[in-house]
Amino acid sequence: MVDLRVNIGIELQNPLILSSGILGSSVGMLKRLAGTGAGALITKSITENPRVGHENPTVIEVAPGIILNAMGLPNPGVDLFLNELEEEDELKIPIIPSVAGYNEDEFGRVAARFEDAGYEMVELNISCPHSTEFSTGKVIAQDTGRTSQVISAVREITSLKLIVKLSPNVTDIVEFAEVALDAGADALSLINTLEALEVDPFFEVPVLGNIFGGQSGESVRCIAQRKIADIALAMHSDRIRNVPLIGIGGVRTPEDVFRFILLGVDAVGIGSSILYEDLAIFENILDGLERMMVDKGYESLDVFRGKAILRIAEMMV
Numbered sequence: 001m002v003d004l005r006v007n008i009g010i011e012l013q014n015p016l017i018l019s020s021g022i023l024g025s026s027v028g029m030l031k032r033l034a035g036t037g038a039g040a041l042i043t044k045s046i047t048e049n050p051r052v053g054h055e056n057p058t059v060i061e062v063a064p065g066i067i068l069n070a071m072g073l074p075n076p077g078v079d080l081f082l083n084e085l086e087e088e089d090e091l092k093i094p095i096i097p098s099v100a101g102y103n104e105d106e107f108g109r110v111a112a113r114f115e116d117a118g119y120e121m122v123e124l125n126i127s128c129p130h131s132t133e134f135s136t137g138k139v140i141a142q143d144t145g146r147t148s149q150v151i152s153a154v155r156e157i158t159s160l161k162l163i164v165k166l167s168p169n170v171t172d173i174v175e176f177a178e179v180a181l182d183a184g185a186d187a188l189s190l191i192n193t194l195e196a197l198e199v200d201p202f203f204e205v206p207v208l209g210n211i212f213g214g215q216s217g218e219s220v221r222c223i224a225q226r227k228i229a230d231i232a233l234a235m236h237s238d239r240i241r242n243v244p245l246i247g248i249g250g251v252r253t254p255e256d257v258f259r260f261i262l263l264g265v266d267a268v269g270i271g272s273s274i275l276y277e278d279l280a281i282f283e284n285i286l287d288g289l290e291r292m293m294v295d296k297g298y299e300s301l302d303v304f305r306g307k308a309i310l311r312i313a314e315m316m317v
């Protein structure tokens with residue numbers, strides 16, 4: 001038997017986490033997901049008031065492994081979401097609410113509601129590339145000042161553990177990690193989706209209702225690895241503080257999880273691949289991961305976490 005437990009600020013039975021926004025929008029669905037083998041579930045991003053989201057189409061597979069979405073953060077609002085959650089029995093798996101908002105005050109108020117309801121940790125979604133109509137303007141995670149303000153505001157009024165979800169749509173992601181950590185982030189998750197567009201050559205219009213969207217799926221896996229490596233190398237060289245990392249982006253197989261852990265992540269988010277593999281993805285990846293670890297003689301994830309980062313650091317001197 002291998003030990004798959006990880007600690008991201010809270011203890012998880014295994015490193016697989018449902019990423020925000022994929023199936024985690026209704027409490028009924030969270031209940032179904034709780035029995036799939038995942039180590040934790042991150043909910044759909046929740047705002048203070050209900051949001052209907054953008055016009056259809058909102059999610060499209062434009063080619064195998066290339067998913068575009070512009071959902072526009074549809075959600076029932078924090079009050080309704082919490083009411084539904086409270087009606088459920090214990091879900092027996094850590095639930096991490098994802099918090100979103102227009103500004104630092106809304107982030108603070110929504111996070112405080114989750115804290116009052118007994119949650120220990122939230123993820124701050126400051127990096128959704130299409131939270132505004134037509135994805136215009138910078139998102140919070142593309143502006144160091146606003147990144148700092150939002151995290152500080154939540155830090156000030158709650159004692160929640162904070163995962164901050166970073167955007168890949170910046171020149172230097174380490175700069176944003178540094179700002180997030182200085183403002184009080186306890187863990188970092190990355191990557192959110194990449195700014196994207198697809199035009200339909202027959203109808204001669206963009207395929208998504210919101211015109212622009214965010215790209216995810218296997219097509220972003222190597223980009224995610226590069227961004228994770230940038231952060232992990234900055235931690236290795238003490239440029240930034242060492243905190244738990246949740247690696248997200250295109251993960252579909254046990255080998256992908258292995259790759260991300262070799263780059264130093266503590267846990268791995270599973271998102272778009274559920275569209276291909278269904279809910280069995282969690283058990284299938286866990287089985288494969290265990291087999292790989294047994295074959296290599298690794299008893300726990302700690303034994304090989306960050307090995308590729310050490311190698312990369314050596315190669316770069």
Ligand SMILES: Cc1cc2nc3c(=O)[nH]c(=O)nc-3n(C[C@H](O)[C@H](O)[C@H](O)COP(=O)(O)O)c2cc1C
Nearest residue numbers: 019020021045069125191192216217249250271272
């Ligand atoms: C349909 C869809 C909805 C999403 N909604 C959210 C969301 O509400 N909040 C959030 O932080 N990320 C959201 N994301 C981004 C994912 O959590 C994840 O960061 C991204 O898709 C990359 O991972 P993947 O390639 O495994 O999907 C969404 C992604 C998709 C495909």
